Amino acid sequence: MKHMVFGVLSGGIVILFVVMLLTMQHKNVRKEELEQSLTEAMETTLQMVKTDADKDYTSEEMRALLIRNLVPQINSDSELTVRMLAADVEKGLLSVEVEEYFSYPGGKKGSIQCCRTILAEEDSEETEKGEKEVAMQTVIFYRSREEMxxxxxxxxxxxxxxxxxxxxxxxxxxxxxKKKFLEWRDSKDYLADFTQCVEENQTYYAVFE
Known part of the structure:
Protein backbone atom coordinates (compact mmCIF):
# COMPACT_ATOMS: atom_id res chain seq x y z
CA MET A 1 0.00 0.00 0.00
CA LYS A 2 2.82 2.35 0.93
CA HIS A 3 4.56 1.65 -2.37
CA MET A 4 1.33 2.32 -4.27
CA VAL A 5 0.84 5.72 -2.63
CA PHE A 6 4.45 6.61 -3.30
CA GLY A 7 4.05 5.59 -6.93
CA VAL A 8 0.93 7.72 -7.38
CA LEU A 9 2.59 10.76 -5.81
CA SER A 10 5.71 10.29 -7.91
CA GLY A 11 3.61 10.01 -11.06
CA GLY A 12 1.71 13.18 -10.18
CA ILE A 13 4.94 15.09 -9.62
CA VAL A 14 6.33 13.90 -12.95
CA ILE A 15 3.15 14.96 -14.78
CA LEU A 16 3.18 18.38 -13.10
CA PHE A 17 6.83 18.83 -14.03
CA VAL A 18 6.14 17.93 -17.67
CA VAL A 19 3.21 20.37 -17.83
CA MET A 20 5.40 23.16 -16.43
CA LEU A 21 8.10 22.44 -19.01
CA LEU A 22 5.58 22.45 -21.87
CA THR A 23 4.08 25.73 -20.63
CA MET A 24 7.50 27.39 -20.47
CA GLN A 25 8.40 26.06 -23.90
CA HIS A 26 5.12 27.30 -25.40
CA LYS A 27 5.66 30.79 -23.97
CA ASN A 28 9.27 30.92 -25.16
CA VAL A 29 8.24 29.92 -28.68
CA ARG A 30 5.56 32.61 -28.69
CA LYS A 31 7.98 35.24 -27.42
CA GLU A 32 10.62 34.39 -30.02
CA GLU A 33 7.98 34.50 -32.75
CA LEU A 34 6.68 37.90 -31.61
CA GLU A 35 10.16 39.40 -31.27
CA GLN A 36 11.21 38.20 -34.71
CA SER A 37 7.93 39.21 -36.36
CA LEU A 38 7.94 42.68 -34.80
CA THR A 39 11.56 43.32 -35.75
CA GLU A 40 10.98 42.21 -39.34
CA ALA A 41 7.78 44.25 -39.60
CA MET A 42 9.50 47.39 -38.29
CA GLU A 43 12.49 46.96 -40.60
CA THR A 44 10.18 46.39 -43.57
CA THR A 45 8.13 49.46 -42.65
CA LEU A 46 11.16 51.74 -42.43
CA GLN A 47 12.54 50.33 -45.67
CA MET A 48 9.25 51.07 -47.43
CA VAL A 49 9.29 54.63 -46.11
CA LYS A 50 12.90 55.19 -47.20
CA THR A 51 12.28 53.69 -50.65
CA ASP A 52 9.25 55.89 -51.28
CA ALA A 53 11.25 59.09 -50.83
CA ASP A 54 8.80 61.22 -52.84
CA LYS A 55 6.07 60.74 -50.25
CA ASP A 56 6.05 62.59 -46.94
CA TYR A 57 4.85 59.90 -44.53
CA THR A 58 3.03 60.94 -41.39
CA SER A 59 3.37 59.00 -38.15
CA GLU A 60 -0.15 57.63 -38.66
CA GLU A 61 0.78 56.28 -42.08
CA MET A 62 3.89 54.64 -40.61
CA ARG A 63 1.70 52.97 -37.98
CA ALA A 64 -0.64 51.74 -40.68
CA LEU A 65 2.27 50.24 -42.63
CA LEU A 66 3.61 48.56 -39.50
CA ILE A 67 0.26 46.95 -38.67
CA ARG A 68 -0.11 45.73 -42.24
CA ASN A 69 3.35 44.15 -42.11
CA LEU A 70 2.94 42.66 -38.62
CA VAL A 71 -0.57 41.16 -38.57
CA PRO A 72 -0.03 38.43 -41.21
CA GLN A 73 2.93 37.06 -39.24
CA ILE A 74 1.06 36.55 -35.95
CA ASN A 75 -0.98 33.45 -35.10
CA SER A 76 -4.71 33.95 -35.68
CA ASP A 77 -5.68 32.69 -32.21
CA SER A 78 -3.97 35.56 -30.42
CA GLU A 79 -5.01 39.06 -29.39
CA LEU A 80 -2.67 41.97 -30.01
CA THR A 81 -2.27 45.34 -28.34
CA VAL A 82 -0.11 47.60 -30.52
CA ARG A 83 1.22 50.86 -29.09
CA MET A 84 3.29 53.32 -31.09
CA LEU A 85 5.71 54.95 -28.66
CA ALA A 86 7.48 57.13 -31.23
CA ALA A 87 7.52 57.66 -34.98
CA ASP A 88 9.79 60.25 -36.59
CA VAL A 89 9.95 60.15 -40.38
CA GLU A 90 12.89 62.53 -40.72
CA LYS A 91 15.07 60.57 -38.28
CA GLY A 92 13.79 57.21 -39.45
CA LEU A 93 12.78 56.43 -35.88
CA LEU A 94 10.19 53.82 -34.99
CA SER A 95 9.47 52.73 -31.43
CA VAL A 96 6.77 50.13 -30.78
CA GLU A 97 5.34 48.12 -27.91
CA VAL A 98 3.26 45.01 -28.65
CA GLU A 99 1.50 42.77 -26.16
CA GLU A 100 0.13 39.41 -27.28
CA TYR A 101 -2.57 37.51 -25.39
CA PHE A 102 -2.97 33.79 -26.04
CA SER A 103 -4.12 30.47 -24.58
CA TYR A 104 -1.84 27.62 -23.56
CA PRO A 105 -2.69 24.10 -24.82
CA GLY A 106 -4.50 23.41 -21.53
CA GLY A 107 -6.68 26.51 -21.86
CA LYS A 108 -4.83 28.75 -19.40
CA LYS A 109 -4.47 32.37 -20.52
CA GLY A 110 -1.04 33.89 -21.02
CA SER A 111 0.57 37.03 -22.40
CA ILE A 112 3.93 38.26 -23.61
CA GLN A 113 5.26 41.73 -24.30
CA CYS A 114 7.83 42.97 -26.76
CA CYS A 115 9.27 46.48 -27.13
CA ARG A 116 11.47 47.58 -30.00
CA THR A 117 13.07 50.84 -31.09
CA ILE A 118 14.75 51.08 -34.48
CA LEU A 119 16.66 54.07 -35.82
CA ALA A 120 17.14 53.64 -39.56
CA GLU A 121 19.84 56.28 -40.01
CA GLU A 122 22.13 54.73 -37.42
CA ASP A 123 21.01 51.17 -38.15
CA SER A 124 20.68 50.54 -34.41
CA GLU A 125 18.10 48.82 -32.25
CA GLU A 126 17.34 48.93 -28.57
CA THR A 127 14.58 47.87 -26.19
CA GLU A 128 12.46 50.56 -24.62
CA LYS A 129 9.19 50.80 -22.69
CA GLY A 130 6.90 53.81 -22.89
CA GLU A 131 4.98 55.33 -20.02
CA LYS A 132 2.31 57.35 -21.85
CA GLU A 133 -1.22 55.98 -21.75
CA VAL A 134 -3.32 56.36 -24.89
CA ALA A 135 -6.95 55.66 -25.79
CA MET A 136 -7.32 52.28 -27.50
CA GLN A 137 -10.12 50.87 -29.64
CA THR A 138 -10.85 47.18 -30.25
CA VAL A 139 -11.19 45.92 -33.82
CA ILE A 140 -12.37 42.32 -34.26
CA PHE A 141 -12.48 40.29 -37.48
CA TYR A 142 -14.66 37.17 -37.87
CA ARG A 143 -14.59 34.50 -40.57
CA SER A 144 -18.35 34.76 -41.12
CA ARG A 145 -21.45 36.68 -40.07
CA GLU A 146 -22.60 33.63 -38.11
CA GLU A 147 -19.41 33.62 -36.03
CA MET A 148 -19.80 37.36 -35.46
CA LYS A 178 -14.32 26.08 -53.28
CA LYS A 179 -15.17 29.57 -52.03
CA LYS A 180 -12.73 32.48 -52.15
CA PHE A 181 -12.50 35.54 -49.95
CA LEU A 182 -14.37 38.52 -51.41
CA GLU A 183 -14.42 41.39 -48.89
CA TRP A 184 -14.84 42.54 -45.29
CA ARG A 185 -18.16 43.99 -44.05
CA ASP A 186 -19.01 45.68 -40.77
CA SER A 187 -21.71 44.71 -38.28
CA LYS A 188 -24.26 46.81 -40.24
CA ASP A 189 -23.42 44.96 -43.48
CA TYR A 190 -21.65 47.96 -45.00
CA LEU A 191 -18.46 47.41 -46.98
CA ALA A 192 -15.44 47.94 -44.73
CA ASP A 193 -13.62 51.23 -45.30
CA PHE A 194 -10.09 51.05 -43.94
CA THR A 195 -9.25 54.55 -45.18
CA GLN A 196 -11.15 55.98 -42.20
CA CYS A 197 -9.54 56.46 -38.80
CA VAL A 198 -10.62 54.18 -35.96
CA GLU A 199 -12.68 56.31 -33.57
CA GLU A 200 -14.65 53.54 -31.84
CA ASN A 201 -14.73 49.77 -31.44
CA GLN A 202 -15.33 48.02 -34.75
CA THR A 203 -16.46 44.55 -35.82
CA TYR A 204 -16.05 43.02 -39.28
CA TYR A 205 -16.89 39.70 -40.89
CA ALA A 206 -15.54 38.03 -44.01
CA VAL A 207 -17.64 37.50 -47.14
CA PHE A 208 -16.83 34.63 -49.50
CA GLU A 209 -18.06 33.82 -53.00
Whole structure:
Protein backbone atom coordinates (compact mmCIF):
# COMPACT_ATOMS: atom_id res chain seq x y z
CA MET A 1 0.00 0.00 0.00
CA LYS A 2 2.82 2.35 0.93
CA HIS A 3 4.56 1.65 -2.37
CA MET A 4 1.33 2.32 -4.27
CA VAL A 5 0.84 5.72 -2.63
CA PHE A 6 4.45 6.61 -3.30
CA GLY A 7 4.05 5.59 -6.93
CA VAL A 8 0.93 7.72 -7.38
CA LEU A 9 2.59 10.76 -5.81
CA SER A 10 5.71 10.29 -7.91
CA GLY A 11 3.61 10.01 -11.06
CA GLY A 12 1.71 13.18 -10.18
CA ILE A 13 4.94 15.09 -9.62
CA VAL A 14 6.33 13.90 -12.95
CA ILE A 15 3.15 14.96 -14.78
CA LEU A 16 3.18 18.38 -13.10
CA PHE A 17 6.83 18.83 -14.03
CA VAL A 18 6.14 17.93 -17.67
CA VAL A 19 3.21 20.37 -17.83
CA MET A 20 5.40 23.16 -16.43
CA LEU A 21 8.10 22.44 -19.01
CA LEU A 22 5.58 22.45 -21.87
CA THR A 23 4.08 25.73 -20.63
CA MET A 24 7.50 27.39 -20.47
CA GLN A 25 8.40 26.06 -23.90
CA HIS A 26 5.12 27.30 -25.40
CA LYS A 27 5.66 30.79 -23.97
CA ASN A 28 9.27 30.92 -25.16
CA VAL A 29 8.24 29.92 -28.68
CA ARG A 30 5.56 32.61 -28.69
CA LYS A 31 7.98 35.24 -27.42
CA GLU A 32 10.62 34.39 -30.02
CA GLU A 33 7.98 34.50 -32.75
CA LEU A 34 6.68 37.90 -31.61
CA GLU A 35 10.16 39.40 -31.27
CA GLN A 36 11.21 38.20 -34.71
CA SER A 37 7.93 39.21 -36.36
CA LEU A 38 7.94 42.68 -34.80
CA THR A 39 11.56 43.32 -35.75
CA GLU A 40 10.98 42.21 -39.34
CA ALA A 41 7.78 44.25 -39.60
CA MET A 42 9.50 47.39 -38.29
CA GLU A 43 12.49 46.96 -40.60
CA THR A 44 10.18 46.39 -43.57
CA THR A 45 8.13 49.46 -42.65
CA LEU A 46 11.16 51.74 -42.43
CA GLN A 47 12.54 50.33 -45.67
CA MET A 48 9.25 51.07 -47.43
CA VAL A 49 9.29 54.63 -46.11
CA LYS A 50 12.90 55.19 -47.20
CA THR A 51 12.28 53.69 -50.65
CA ASP A 52 9.25 55.89 -51.28
CA ALA A 53 11.25 59.09 -50.83
CA ASP A 54 8.80 61.22 -52.84
CA LYS A 55 6.07 60.74 -50.25
CA ASP A 56 6.05 62.59 -46.94
CA TYR A 57 4.85 59.90 -44.53
CA THR A 58 3.03 60.94 -41.39
CA SER A 59 3.37 59.00 -38.15
CA GLU A 60 -0.15 57.63 -38.66
CA GLU A 61 0.78 56.28 -42.08
CA MET A 62 3.89 54.64 -40.61
CA ARG A 63 1.70 52.97 -37.98
CA ALA A 64 -0.64 51.74 -40.68
CA LEU A 65 2.27 50.24 -42.63
CA LEU A 66 3.61 48.56 -39.50
CA ILE A 67 0.26 46.95 -38.67
CA ARG A 68 -0.11 45.73 -42.24
CA ASN A 69 3.35 44.15 -42.11
CA LEU A 70 2.94 42.66 -38.62
CA VAL A 71 -0.57 41.16 -38.57
CA PRO A 72 -0.03 38.43 -41.21
CA GLN A 73 2.93 37.06 -39.24
CA ILE A 74 1.06 36.55 -35.95
CA ASN A 75 -0.98 33.45 -35.10
CA SER A 76 -4.71 33.95 -35.68
CA ASP A 77 -5.68 32.69 -32.21
CA SER A 78 -3.97 35.56 -30.42
CA GLU A 79 -5.01 39.06 -29.39
CA LEU A 80 -2.67 41.97 -30.01
CA THR A 81 -2.27 45.34 -28.34
CA VAL A 82 -0.11 47.60 -30.52
CA ARG A 83 1.22 50.86 -29.09
CA MET A 84 3.29 53.32 -31.09
CA LEU A 85 5.71 54.95 -28.66
CA ALA A 86 7.48 57.13 -31.23
CA ALA A 87 7.52 57.66 -34.98
CA ASP A 88 9.79 60.25 -36.59
CA VAL A 89 9.95 60.15 -40.38
CA GLU A 90 12.89 62.53 -40.72
CA LYS A 91 15.07 60.57 -38.28
CA GLY A 92 13.79 57.21 -39.45
CA LEU A 93 12.78 56.43 -35.88
CA LEU A 94 10.19 53.82 -34.99
CA SER A 95 9.47 52.73 -31.43
CA VAL A 96 6.77 50.13 -30.78
CA GLU A 97 5.34 48.12 -27.91
CA VAL A 98 3.26 45.01 -28.65
CA GLU A 99 1.50 42.77 -26.16
CA GLU A 100 0.13 39.41 -27.28
CA TYR A 101 -2.57 37.51 -25.39
CA PHE A 102 -2.97 33.79 -26.04
CA SER A 103 -4.12 30.47 -24.58
CA TYR A 104 -1.84 27.62 -23.56
CA PRO A 105 -2.69 24.10 -24.82
CA GLY A 106 -4.50 23.41 -21.53
CA GLY A 107 -6.68 26.51 -21.86
CA LYS A 108 -4.83 28.75 -19.40
CA LYS A 109 -4.47 32.37 -20.52
CA GLY A 110 -1.04 33.89 -21.02
CA SER A 111 0.57 37.03 -22.40
CA ILE A 112 3.93 38.26 -23.61
CA GLN A 113 5.26 41.73 -24.30
CA CYS A 114 7.83 42.97 -26.76
CA CYS A 115 9.27 46.48 -27.13
CA ARG A 116 11.47 47.58 -30.00
CA THR A 117 13.07 50.84 -31.09
CA ILE A 118 14.75 51.08 -34.48
CA LEU A 119 16.66 54.07 -35.82
CA ALA A 120 17.14 53.64 -39.56
CA GLU A 121 19.84 56.28 -40.01
CA GLU A 122 22.13 54.73 -37.42
CA ASP A 123 21.01 51.17 -38.15
CA SER A 124 20.68 50.54 -34.41
CA GLU A 125 18.10 48.82 -32.25
CA GLU A 126 17.34 48.93 -28.57
CA THR A 127 14.58 47.87 -26.19
CA GLU A 128 12.46 50.56 -24.62
CA LYS A 129 9.19 50.80 -22.69
CA GLY A 130 6.90 53.81 -22.89
CA GLU A 131 4.98 55.33 -20.02
CA LYS A 132 2.31 57.35 -21.85
CA GLU A 133 -1.22 55.98 -21.75
CA VAL A 134 -3.32 56.36 -24.89
CA ALA A 135 -6.95 55.66 -25.79
CA MET A 136 -7.32 52.28 -27.50
CA GLN A 137 -10.12 50.87 -29.64
CA THR A 138 -10.85 47.18 -30.25
CA VAL A 139 -11.19 45.92 -33.82
CA ILE A 140 -12.37 42.32 -34.26
CA PHE A 141 -12.48 40.29 -37.48
CA TYR A 142 -14.66 37.17 -37.87
CA ARG A 143 -14.59 34.50 -40.57
CA SER A 144 -18.35 34.76 -41.12
CA ARG A 145 -21.45 36.68 -40.07
CA GLU A 146 -22.60 33.63 -38.11
CA GLU A 147 -19.41 33.62 -36.03
CA MET A 148 -19.80 37.36 -35.46
CA UNK A 149 -23.37 36.93 -34.20
CA UNK A 150 -22.35 34.06 -31.92
CA UNK A 151 -19.29 35.94 -30.70
CA UNK A 152 -17.59 32.75 -29.53
CA UNK A 153 -14.50 32.78 -31.75
CA UNK A 154 -12.83 35.30 -34.00
CA UNK A 155 -10.19 35.46 -36.71
CA UNK A 156 -8.23 38.52 -35.54
CA UNK A 157 -8.50 40.92 -32.63
CA UNK A 158 -6.51 44.15 -32.58
CA UNK A 159 -6.13 47.02 -30.15
CA UNK A 160 -5.59 50.19 -32.19
CA UNK A 161 -4.87 53.68 -30.94
CA UNK A 162 -7.90 55.93 -31.34
CA UNK A 163 -7.44 58.01 -34.48
CA UNK A 164 -5.11 55.51 -36.15
CA UNK A 165 -5.84 53.42 -39.22
CA UNK A 166 -6.73 49.75 -39.21
CA UNK A 167 -5.28 47.65 -42.01
CA UNK A 168 -7.17 44.70 -43.44
CA UNK A 169 -5.59 41.47 -42.12
CA UNK A 170 -4.52 38.54 -44.27
CA UNK A 171 -7.42 36.94 -46.12
CA UNK A 172 -9.01 34.08 -44.13
CA UNK A 173 -9.67 30.66 -45.64
CA UNK A 174 -13.26 29.43 -45.89
CA UNK A 175 -14.18 25.97 -44.61
CA UNK A 176 -15.60 25.39 -48.07
CA UNK A 177 -12.37 25.41 -50.08
CA LYS A 178 -14.32 26.08 -53.28
CA LYS A 179 -15.17 29.57 -52.03
CA LYS A 180 -12.73 32.48 -52.15
CA PHE A 181 -12.50 35.54 -49.95
CA LEU A 182 -14.37 38.52 -51.41
CA GLU A 183 -14.42 41.39 -48.89
CA TRP A 184 -14.84 42.54 -45.29
CA ARG A 185 -18.16 43.99 -44.05
CA ASP A 186 -19.01 45.68 -40.77
CA SER A 187 -21.71 44.71 -38.28
CA LYS A 188 -24.26 46.81 -40.24
CA ASP A 189 -23.42 44.96 -43.48
CA TYR A 190 -21.65 47.96 -45.00
CA LEU A 191 -18.46 47.41 -46.98
CA ALA A 192 -15.44 47.94 -44.73
CA ASP A 193 -13.62 51.23 -45.30
CA PHE A 194 -10.09 51.05 -43.94
CA THR A 195 -9.25 54.55 -45.18
CA GLN A 196 -11.15 55.98 -42.20
CA CYS A 197 -9.54 56.46 -38.80
CA VAL A 198 -10.62 54.18 -35.96
CA GLU A 199 -12.68 56.31 -33.57
CA GLU A 200 -14.65 53.54 -31.84
CA ASN A 201 -14.73 49.77 -31.44
CA GLN A 202 -15.33 48.02 -34.75
CA THR A 203 -16.46 44.55 -35.82
CA TYR A 204 -16.05 43.02 -39.28
CA TYR A 205 -16.89 39.70 -40.89
CA ALA A 206 -15.54 38.03 -44.01
CA VAL A 207 -17.64 37.50 -47.14
CA PHE A 208 -16.83 34.63 -49.50
CA GLU A 209 -18.06 33.82 -53.00
Missing amino acids: EQGESYYKKLEIQKGDYCISPAEPVCDDL
